[in-house]
Amino acid sequence: MPRGPRLLLPLLALPLVLTGCGGGTAPGADPDALQVVASFYPLEYLAERIAGEHAQVTTLTAPGVDPHEVELTPRQVGSLGSADLVVYAAGMQPAVDDAVSSQAAEHALDVMPSASLLPSDGDDHDHGHGHEHDEAGHDDEAAEATEEHSVDDGHDHGAFDPHFWLDPKRYADVAATLANHLAEVDPEHAEDYRANVRVLTDELRDLDDELADGLQTCASREVVTTHDAFGYLGARYDLHVVGITGIAPDAEPSPARLAEVTALVEELGVGTVYAEPLLPTAIAETVAAETGAQVLTLDPADGLTADEDTDYPSIMRDNLDALREGLGCS
Template identity: 35%
Template sequence: MKFWNRSFIFLALSLVLVLAGCGTKSNSAGSSASDNTASSTTETSTDDAAQKKLEIKTSFYPMYEFTRHVAGDLANVENLVPAGMEPHDWEPTAQDMAKLTEADVLVYNGAGLESWVGQALDSATGSNLKAIEASQGIDIMEGSEEEGHSHSHGDEAHADDHDHDHGEEAHSEEEHDHEHGEHAHEEHSHDESGHVHNHGGLDPHVWLSPQLAIQEVRNIEKGLSEVAPEYKEQFKANADAYVTELEALDNEFTEGLKDSKRKDFITQHAAFGYLAKQYGLTQVPIAGLSPDQEPSPAQMADIVQFAKENNVKTIFFETLVSSKVADTIAKEIGAKTDVLNPIEGLTEEELAAGNDYVRVMRSNLEALKTALNE
């Protein structure tokens, strides 16, 4: 009897252990399924996050550079103007227009540089495209295509020292509002062909002043925060970090240029008015606002005379257009040439070398320091 009881107890214990083992396996399987579900949920969340990335197009290099710093990894940012191409006369292709129609955001400089923007926004009506004008609220200076005709020794000779209010008064009486969502955009005047014209010769090169570049970055931050308010804090943190870099750059320019022996410099076209004004300098452009404008013989003679009278030893040219005019003047007066980059676009080689806005601006500073202290 005792043997039977012991056998019964043994069998009962064995059954408990078997059942416990099954339970363990069952729990293990359940845990594995739970893990798989969690993994699947994580992957879905990751996919959703990837799908929520903003698709942003930018009009040319500085807008791309500023935007990618603000957007960080929350957006796919693509520049429309190809590397190495001068943006003043660039026009979007049908393929570019298709990209814009599919994009969430277009970031552009404004102030008359991108003559195609008005028509592009009109063509994108009905899409979800939101436009951000980076120069909004900045006092835009007037620039004249005839700036190269005469140069005196004082600031009064240069049109780039006059501010122009970049508001409702900056445009002609024929104005069109482009509304995309809640955003009102730059007003443009159109001819019969639909092309946007820049009345008054506004100088768009605001990004060449680090202080104004900061304002453009903040405008981009504000615009992106309105488009995707759920990312507002991230956009602000990204913008704050980049603004810190730009503030350091501004300090470097202030300190590097304040004790220069001379204050005037000759440059290929009138792109550096904002920079000159910010740091107490005077640009003497060979030509006007358009980089490919050919100076007249009278303009050439005037520049040569100015250079000789003021013992100018450096004539600045830029990378995206021919340097032949600068070379001719330098040869005439026995000066050298050097690059002062308006950063309207970087070449493939410059990008491959790791150049960016801040790095090129520092190169510009060193070039100016050398030329102004010769």
């Protein structure tokens, strides 16, 4: 709903929001700015880019923390109640789902329905849909899956893969939804939100083209990763993604699963196993040691490291470089 009068409440609530984890706007910003809380980095990035100077954006997930495992302090939970908008991805972070339900049910935006989620196929994703320059949305199966999405997924994420932002097209769809919602909450600046999302959408389209061109001709299309976070990347760019563990990164692979992936790497002649910056590298190193493969880093872009110069586009371009090296792309 549109914003109402903002008397002393935002000034009292501001310290609660600022002492969350991280934030997009520096201290001393306009206290009358829209207060937006994003559950984790991909949504923080969108909110900052779209809201611009009209909002103070904070995140519930600090740099260096795996967003799947985030736990909220009482102060953070309380900050949700005083925010103008809470942006989250239901099923991605159980602690956030619980806090939204108790503190922010009337002013929260769940982005998952606009992301056209893919079903989680279990251990072995065979995503080979290829790159298509379409503006009409995604396939009917994904749309139907999204309609059936349940918020009570827990760490297993139910039957759906939540990592939609690794497909720039889906990420742009979510950005459009967020811009429309911001325009409803703050109609005074609606045109600015729409203008900002148009710029962002163009940038994401360019990034999509860059990834598609860079991954078009590769000696291998087999991508073996620590956990199964890259299904959308595989679906968009015709890569066969195999996660050593499943969707949940905290799951330990069984000896049988390690043997299965090791055999697959040897059978297909896979030369690279990809680790992640926010997860232990031991699993990837185990498979690499058994097969002679090298270990490179592929970032699911779900959280930042301590590197302050990193953002979503730079992460994705680093991923492109790592994939081109590991897959032998020309």
